[in-house]
Amino acid sequence: MDNPSPYWFLVVFGAVALVFPLIPLGLARLWFLVFSPQKPSKEKNAVYECGLESKGDSWLQMKVHYYLYAIVFLIVDVEAVFLIPFAAAYASLPIGAIVAMLFFVLLVAEGLVWAWGRGFLEWK
Amino acid sequence: MTLVERIDQAPLLLQRWAVSFFPALLQPWVAMLISAAAIIGVFASLFALSTLAERKGLGRIQNRPGPNRVGPFGMLQPLADGIKMLIKEDIVPLRADKVLHFLAPIALIVPSLLVYSVLPIGRNLIAMQCQLGVLLFFAIGASTELSIFMAGWGSHNKYSLLGSIRAIAQMISYELPMVLAAVTVILATSSLDTVNIVEAQAGGFWAWHAFTPWGAIALLTFFICALAESNRAPFDLPEAESELIAGHLTEYSGFKYALFFMAEYLGMMAISGMAITLFLGGWQAPLPILNFIPSWMWFFGKLACFVVLFIWIRGTLPRLRADQLMNLAWKFLLPIALLNIGLAGLWVKSSGWIAWPISVILLGLAIVGLGRLLRGSRPRGGKRIYRYAD
């Protein structure tokens, strides 16, 4: 282990970054336990909602549009993932491969244009 | 080594000097720890500075002095703010999911810091040089979406949940054009390594990617997406206080709130740093004559310009509407970014001069055409209908 892989840095840095927010949070907690008067009450610890008591369940059901955007995002994201190795190898690729990629991008873009034309990308 | 080189490499030399006190087996690990601590120290102080700059700048824009009581010219305001945040009571709502509520700010700040590991802040000054630097930056950046959801869900508050869902929808929409804008640079340099990308732009400002037709458009796209990804004005809908109180931040107080605040600024500076690396020559000086100024000073100078630009935009532009926000990402930036990749490919294969007129004509047509399309989709006249979120 004389030459650790550079990716080890992520592990070390991740551990340090995890400790970094915990120190002030611990200090704040200590201050709270030692110096602050502790006066919890029902009103103070209620969720904030315009100053009135919260009604109904707060885990709302969202509308379907968010899901539509997420699925289109996923598809275009996969396309972007294909584009990245293509871009990295572009300088040494023959013309046939570039044409293949162009067709691929156009295929995915066609789906996007179709969804746009049918009005599925309208925010309501 | 000349004095200029010595100053240029000072952080690296200091690190080597400190590491030399440890046994050989531990040395790489100690070096990593020092890099990690240095990144956190430097960028956390920059965060404090930029909060002050933001409050002063916004104050000036709004014709008021801004903070001017703590220390000379209010310079110690960030310190006072920090102490205040530490001793404020941390209120956790009774109904909240305690574990998620506690984990969310930590899960947000860790990736916000981790992205700095692939940013080259000077010649040889990079914490982790890896072949997939650019990709790693976006991958780690994408995981902050989950942290924001944790905050919104864990608070058990309707506004928090709505705000976090809006934030995620906004972030995923703007992530696509951002990644595609970065692909143009990968195409031109055939490398995903941030160090290689900076070195490919050596020689002077005319070699920077921002001074090619595709690079200019990609930089603009990237910058707009950077504004949206860091939830800054004019894209601060998820935190719109008049509609959603403060979105996912509503139920956070004390130092947890400070952590969210810090993550926002860290994210802003990280994305600016990436924009500098990809398009504005990273730590390279704009003219070869100016090479005597240390490389890291160029990086931080460019970063400061970006932060000022962010503050200026926040003080100037009104907030977008939700449908404008989505339309801008999906119907304007995304097609432009896709077209731009094609033009970058043409540029690489055709060696310059022919690509200029073609790029300008095609991009001009696309921007004008898409802009008209967007204007056409705007609801015009008639009665405005307001709906409650469902």
Next chain:
Amino acid sequence: MPSFIFYLFALVTLGFGLLVVTARNPVTSALSLASSFVGLAALFISLDAYFIGIIQILVYAGAVMVLFLFIIMLMDIKAEEGKKTNNGALVGGCLLAVLLVLQVIMVSGAFHGERTVGDLDTAAAIGKAAGTELPTIANDLREGSLPDTKLMGYALFDRYGFHLQVVGLLLLVGTVGVVMLSKRDTAAKEAGN
């Protein structure tokens, strides 16, 4: 050391995977799944499969998890929490797990000897790459780093160009299908309201 790290991340992956199945709250399940993906990505990276490892985070922990969360937000969570375990699904799941284990045993039985970057005949690879149209790849090999992204790009777009078109077609069909299905759902909902 590598085996220690393998067991650590394998434990993370499996532990969170278990939590995905056992947690009653769908959001807890989803977030555990994301953590499990991160462990899996670390495993890929420790196997020198950097590109796949990072894509695992970008696409799965980023895009797919957001999709899952939005789907969860479409459901009625209270009803899900109170649901009894579906016995049929449990048996089916166990059967699938057994099948997967069998498959893993068969695949690892057919695998002889290790082939890693270290075993690669670098000189031959450089010569081959420099002889064809891969000068940038030859440079990377000379510097001692494996350009896995570039090699992947070269293989994908040069050799498997046709397969790529099939993937593109699949993505197109996926877009159209999912948009049509969810559109029908919204139309029905709006008619109901």
